[in-house]
Amino acid sequence: MTDTDVTLQPKKKGLTRRQKRRLSRGVQYVVFVAAVIAFAVTADWGRLQNQFAQADIAKQMFPDVITLALKNTVLYTLSGFVVGLVLGMVIALMRLSSVGPYRWLAGVYIEIFRGLPALLIFIFVGVAVPLAFPGTEIPGGTYGKVAIALGLVSAAYMAETIRAGIQAVPKGQMEAARSLGFSPAKAMVSIIIPQAFRIILPPLTNELVLLFKDSSLVLFLGVTLEERELSKFGRDLASTTANSTPILVAGLCYLLVTIPLSFVVRRMESKAQEAIR
């Protein structure tokens, strides 16, 4: 037999491609069902319910979990987002500057704050700064501290996003604006940045989701009862009741916000895709 004969003949032994695919899928289903059954059988359902789903404890959390904890989480997130956006914009423009030291400084900032854990920055802002500069008071108390800590972290990410957005605006836009007599600054503000924001709206919203979760780090600043946000609120109640239901409820409150936001981001992304076509 020649080589060509071998390749052209259907293989006699072993499985065909279709059979292999069917077998592989079958095995995956079996593993899945087995895992579910194993969990259902071994789990102590009574204990789980007792620990996580006690209706009366959950009831006891309302309305404070919404009117206080969720409200504070949203407040921390938005203030951090605003600080991050403004600072991020400044850093992005520095990164694109024709002045070398500005570019360099912006690069250093981005590398440092993207490389550090957010928790470390919270501790830094909340504890280290007041100790290092006695007498200085960050305005706004805890709210101010959180806004600055979250802002410092998110500015580094947002700066990179904004820079990418500005660079994604076609070069012809700046040329058209300049040829109409716009100064570089005016062209940036009226023509380039509005278009850049359209491009980066989805990643910026993603950043908002991340901040929403990072706001839980307030936990480590030591806050008053009135300043508690979801995580702290849930944990406090969990320890007073010696039950995990509050943690579960707090978690659900996060998802109440993050899942719709993620959905909005996906919608925006697919819309942007359509616009390109």
Next chain:
Amino acid sequence: MSRPEIEVRGLHKSFGDNEVLRGIDLEIGQGEVVCVIGPSGSGKSTLLRCVNLLEEPTKGQVFVGGTEVTDPDVDIDAVRRRIGMVFQQFNLFPHLSVTENLALPQRRVLGRDKATAARIAAENLARVGLSEKADAYPASLSGGQQQRVAIARALAMGPEVMLFDEPTSALDPELVGDVLAVMRMLAREGMTMMVVTHEMTFAREVADRVVFMDGGVVVEDGSPERVIGDPQHERTRHFLSRLLDPAMAEVEEEISDQVGKSGP
């Protein structure tokens, strides 16, 4: 002829080692329409972009309306207000409606109030025959309509000179006519125009002068009848014959040589 509206003296432009313009001298009088033609890579677009300093010349001077554009201390934004520019890719602002495309630059750059800017925008949209598209967004317009809006946007700034960088090259053939009609109207009204183009019919009918460029120099400069009808240089003849009848072009000599050598 009084002082030229556009004057280019000894202009050189290099991109790295690539010398694109090798000493251009050119004068365009007030109300004159000059078409610049030439093969791709001949430097004609670069020359045009040097006139409003979108490209910084390496050497030489450019004057527009008596002001030296190439003077490092000149207020370039002020000079550019007098020079309208139309791009091959239109470059309309996609986030603004047609009216806003025309009105925003007037307000931001010229400081006109909202009502004045809107009135001048409407006037210029009417000039290019697109009043009914005032509230449309650029993405919903055809290429020809976008280019006419781009011309109107430049005109709304009240320029003394208009630069056209291959204004019809990105258009579907059936849309070219509308844009050329607007440009013809401008020429009749006495606008000083410098047009980089491949539209030979337009050049022949509308231009006062045709400039043929090749390899970064001006090869021929004269009336359309002379440069297009009776070219004096072999390079011009070669270019025109390829442009007017692309199907008749022979395989270039260097290539046919290589084919001959590599053959058996």
